[in-house]
Amino acid sequence: MGVLFEAKEEQERAGLLEDFIQKAGGCAVIDGGFATQLEIHGASINDPLWSALCLINSPHLISKVHLEYLEAGADIIVTSSYQATLPGFMSRGLSLEQSEELLEKSVKLATEARDLFWETVEKIRDHSYNRALVAASIGSYGAYLADGSEYSGCYGADVDLNKLKDFHRRRLQVLVEAGPDLLAFETIPNKLEAQAVAELLEEENIEIPSWICFSSVDGVNAPSGESFAECLEVINKSKKIVAVGINCAPPQFVHNLIHKFNELTEKVIVVYPNSGETWDGVAKRWLPSKCFNDEKFKVLAKRWHDSGAKLIGGCCRTTPSTIRGLSKVLKKTN
Ligand SMILES: C[S+](C)CC[C@H](N)C(=O)O
């Protein structure tokens, strides 16, 4: 492929998201904690598959949560596939075919909810909704390990670049085949996995625009201790990644990290922090710490937008009520 063609292709991919952001008024609102809202509806997900368990036993809850976030004003909804992996499903006795079907189902449930919601609101003359995009969630290797390592980046000495690419490859292919609008790599804790993702998108010639989000536990670096300057080096070179940022880190870190990312990249900046609680990977529960209520989140979200973030939402322990507030304040400022 010629260099000029590649550059054009890159521009088009970034352009799609930028046009969408423009249409949404300069900032697109992402949904909030998906697993959190499933739990609010009674899902029991204290399990190695975490929220992906609902793809097997309660898909109706997944549709319900998508509709709730759409109604709350999300411009982008993220699929239920964060911890949905082929080895994870197969370890529960499912065949490869059944496991791939569950991945496809995660995209189908989201697109169906989006289409149903849009059909309904289109009939209302003065509604303030945009037709939402569906981002397929691709959780980190640490999410699959289910040991909290998406917040440490400690994958062990046997995990190298090829192992991470192999882990992500087939799931990525299946999710892409299911036709989401975007790909959301979430809670990436180290540079090695960022590199694996960037190389894989290239090797597989993925045409769907991707964002990649890191977690952070100190507000300065990636959880592995590597600097974001190091992590973003590889991302900046990728034509396939159109947005980069932070998810599932405490809200109080986000403002400074946006400033840092502004200096490190020209890509769109995406932030969707959690409520400020801390995940106990052993007990598999959230520990209360400096927690931000919806009002505080709203105030901060406006600051994040003013600092340059153009995709803003919430992660774990945020809810449709957080997103409703966020949507009001972000859309009002434009
Ligand atoms: C984003 S974390 C709270 C997801 C759950 C974690 N991967 C675990 O399984 O323990």
Ligand SMILES: N[C@@H](CCS)C(=O)O
């Ligand atoms: N999309 C996932 C991210 C977990 S960190 C969720 O909201 O449950």
Ligand SMILES: [Zn+2]
């Ligand atoms: Zn989260």
